[in-house]
Amino acid sequence: MEPFVHKDQSLLSIESWEERFPDLTAGMTTKLDGVSHEPYASLNMGFHVNDNANDVCANRERVAAKLKLPLQQWVGAEQIHNTSIKKVSKSDRGKGANNYSDSFQGTDGFYTNEEGILLTLCYADCVPLFFHAPEKKMIGAAHAGWKGTVAQIAKEMIQLWELEGIQAKDIHVAIGPSICEKCYIVDNHVVNLIENILEDVDRKPYNLISAGQYSLDLRLLNKQLLIKAGVPEKQIIVSNLCTSCEQELFFSYRRDQGKTGRMLSYIGWKEKSFVEEGSR
Numbered sequence: 619m620e621p622f623v624h625k626d627q628s629l630l631s632i633e634s635w636e637e638r639f640p641d642l643t644a645g646m647t648t649k650l651d652g653v654s655h656e657p658y659a660s661l662n663m664g665f666h667v668n669d670n671a672n673d674v675c676a677n678r679e680r681v682a683a684k685l686k687l688p689l690q691q692w693v694g695a696e697q698i699h700n701t702s703i704k705k706v707s708k709s710d711r712g713k714g715a716n717n718y719s720d721s722f723q724g725t726d727g728f729y730t731n732e733e734g735i736l737l738t739l740c741y742a743d744c745v746p747l748f749f750h751a752p753e754k755k756m757i758g759a760a761h762a763g764w765k766g767t768v769a770q771i772a773k774e775m776i777q778l779w780e781l782e783g784i785q786a787k788d789i790h791v792a793i794g795p796s797i798c799e800k801c802y803i804v805d806n807h808v809v810n811l812i813e814n815i816l817e818d819v820d821r822k823p824y825n826l827i828s829a830g831q832y833s834l835d836l837r838l839l840n841k842q843l844l845i846k847a848g849v850p851e852k853q854i855i856v857s858n859l860c861t862s863c864e865q866e867l868f869f870s871y872r873r874d875q876g877k878t879g880r881m882l883s884y885i886g887w888k889e890k891s892f893v894e895e896g897s898r
């Protein structure tokens with residue numbers, strides 16, 4: 619069963635997590651129901667792709683309203699396909715939310731255990747990773763294209779959380795909509811890098827399709843690296859949705875030949891309302 623379920627046409631949420639934790643908001647946007655024009659039509663969430671910034675802000679305001687988490691509570695990043703992950707707190711809120719210039723520089727992952735912060739990252743084919751350790755209320759997000767994946771950003775998050783007193787066996791991970799094996803062709807260089815970090819797997823995440831050309835299942839590779847880092851397989855859920863195959867639903871960097879919009883992954887705890895606090 620697909621773990622990312624339509625909340626409406628522009629939001630896919632991680633249903634099993636949200637059902638179990640009603641204060642948790644986690645999922646990914648589609649490309650539908652926004653105001654941007656081609657080639658960013660229509661719900662482009664990325665500031666860095668040369669779309670009109672006012673349109674991107676309008677799209678973000680729409681999503682913020684639907685999620686009931688205002689832009690002032692978002693954090694965003696200048697993503698560089700690296701493994702730098704930042705722990706954020708309430709004082710960071712709003713950075714990278716309504717413009718690109720004050721986003722976290724050179725950052726491809728976030729985590730926090732504070733309420734009222736929405737961790738956001740942008741995608742068009744790369745793999746969105748969502749992390750959750752229920753007992754410590756820790757949540758995280760990471761952007762894993764092939765570079766971040768082979769540089770092991772997934773393992774980096776697990777190691778940072780271990781420093782916070784969280785064991786890998788207590789971490790749950792969701793792997794979001796991203797490019798599928800059929801649509802993702804890589805060369806020897808990438809496969810050699812994968813070989814360096816992945817031994818002892820029953821099933822290789824890639825297949826040779828012609829001389830020096832491989833199809834790569836980047837979602838499976840991330841899952842295998844998470845298992846290797848100690849996350850129990852039963853706690854990893856994987857989307858089957860492909861950003862390139864599902865042309866009506868998603869932007870795809872490869873399919874759209876580089877000129878396209880970005881979807882947004884999001885995860886955050888809703889702030890307990892003042893009403894609740896005041897009524898004690």
Ligand SMILES: [Zn+2]
Pocket residue numbers: 797798799800801860861862863864
């Ligand atoms: Zn595909």
